[in-house]
Amino acid sequence: MDHLDRRELPDWIPGTAGEDVMTVHKVCDGRPVCGAIGEVAEWRRAISCSACLTTG
């Protein structure tokens, strides 16, 4: 089995970081994948961070 192939399901959740609640990042393992810092809050919104969109 190829356990690296997990493209069927996203391994991230949408969320904001810090006080910037307008930018929704892909959050994986509690951290935005683009490297944004700040307290992460989960949001059920579309990803709006361009860096996160191109990262994964």
Ligand SMILES: [Zn+2]
């Ligand atoms: Zn981001």
